[in-house]
Amino acid sequence: MKPAPFDYYAPETLPEAIALMARLENEGCDAKILAGGQSLMPMLAMRVARPDALIDLRRLTALNHIAEHDGIIAIGAMATKRAAEESTLIRERQPLFHAATQLVGHRQIRNRGSVGGSFAHADPASEYPAVALVLDMEMQAVGEGGERLIPASEFFVTYMTTALEPGEILTEVRMPMLPAGTGWAIQEISRRNGDLALAGVALTLRFSGGLCADARIAAFGVDATAVRLTAAEDALAGQKPDAATFARVAAIAAASLAEPMSCIHASADYRRHLIGVLVERTLAEAAGRAR
Ligand SMILES: Cc1cc2nc3c(=O)[nH]c(=O)nc-3n(C[C@H](O)[C@H](O)[C@H](O)COP(=O)(O)OP(=O)(O)OC[C@H]3O[C@@H](n4cnc5c(N)ncnc54)[C@H](O)[C@@H]3O)c2cc1C
Incomplete structure (x- = not known):
């Protein structure tokens, strides 16, 4: 398919772009920013988006x-x-x-x-x-x-x-900057290499006195936006960084998801399972990096 017609602007400076956005909005024109076009262009081509105007930022x-x-x-x-x-x-x-x-x-x-x-x-x-x-x-x-x-x-x-x-x-x-001694990991499961994730987990982990002290864990691909897994973070505090702890915390993370998304490629139950698996794997990976 081809995009619906739109006006095209390529301002030279940020103030020019902002003034242009304001003017078009005042005129009741639905204007959208165009950056790399990797998401917007397919949406235009499929007519999921039909803006009146595009403001291309490539000259900024x-x-x-x-x-x-x-x-x-x-x-x-x-x-x-x-x-x-x-x-x-x-x-x-x-x-x-x-x-x-x-x-x-x-x-x-x-x-x-x-x-x-x-x-x-x-x-x-x-x-x-x-x-x-x-x-x-x-x-x-x-x-x-x-x-x-x-x-x-x-x-x-x-x-x-x-x-x-x-x-x-x-x-x-x-x-x-990542503070020295902080462990980190990000892993995801997607259908093919390069596809958007069916589910993923990113986290950082710090130790104090050899125990887990400060974990920050977020999941993506499972809800309307990325979510912090705070129940899992709390369960880690003060625990020994070993396989038994990571398995227990992974189960808490999976159970804490309110209602994972479901689609033709992955049911809610499957996504919940993936988050458990990924939390366990990323904790082990991050622990290996933490000092
Ligand atoms: C085959 C394929 C695989 C992909 N896989 C992944 C993946 O695994 N993970 C992932 O995260 N992404 C993935 N993407 C999406 C890709 O990362 C896009 O580059 C990104 O989502 C949008 O960046 P863009 O610069 O192309 O923005 P555009 O497509 O130009 O714009 C995207 C949206 O953001 C708005 N926008 C852009 N810049 C600004 C700004 N500065 N201020 C205000 N609004 C702005 C636009 O108006 C538009 O609504 C994939 C895309 C494709 C085609």
């Missing part, structure tokens, strides 16, 4: 940065996933985000798809929202009213819906 090179400042890593919304994958800063200082990036689609998709596009798209099966919850990431949004930072726990509202207001552009995502 100021949003391509990957930088360290004030102890955090900041990634511009238009940096490609491939750039994140190739970044030494991310690989060395935030290996969980790096590993998550390598799980996104295929290299061709990571070549074009932007980091910001995945956050704004908010697919519940996407790796980044779960990692954002685990790492307490912050999203920078800019609109006519100015700039604001939105914590990950508030950014992902529900299925493909974020806290971005009409007229706001996601400009940057921010994450802490």
Whole structure:
């Protein structure tokens, strides 16, 4: 299929893009941001989305940065996933985000798809929202009213819906460096390599006095948005990091899912089972990295 007709704009600067969004909105025009097009273009082609106008951000090179400042890593919304994958800063200082990036689609998709596009798209099966919850990431949004930072726990509202207001552009995502000694892991089950996950788990784990002290665990692909598995996190606190603990906590994680999604590829029961398996595996993997 071919997309329905739309007007096309490619502003040169962020202020120009924001003013354009505001003007089009005032005119009652349904305008959408175009970033890498890896999710939006198929939606246009299938006419799942029929915006009146597209605002292409590809000329906003100021949003391509990957930088360290004030102890955090900041990634511009238009940096490609491939750039994140190739970044030494991310690989060395935030290996969980790096590993998550390598799980996104295929290299061709990571070549074009932007980091910001995945956050704004908010697919519940996407790796980044779960990692954002685990790492307490912050999203920078800019609109006519100015700039604001939105914590990950508030950014992902529900299925493909974020806290971005009409007229706001996601400009940057921010994450802490992984503290030394922190274990981490991300694993997923998908039908084919590169497909979106049927279910996945991302986590970080720290030890204190040889016992589990601070675990942050999130699941993706099972609910309308990524979810923290707080019952499992609580059950880990003060426990010995051994196979028996991980099996018990995995069972608690699986049981804590309220109502996993169900679709033609995976029933709710199967997804619940997968989360149990993945929590057990990722805890063992993260424990091997934690000191
Ligand atoms: C075969 C295939 C496999 C894939 N597998 C995975 C996978 O395993 N994991 C995964 O996470 N993703 C996967 N994807 C999706 C891919 O990661 C997309 O790149 C990503 O979802 C969107 O990024 P984009 O830059 O292409 O955004 P676009 O497609 O251009 O935009 C997506 C949405 O976000 C909005 N948007 C984009 N940027 C901004 C911004 N800066 N501010 C406000 N709104 C914005 C757009 O308006 C649109 O609604 C896959 C895609 C394909 C085609």
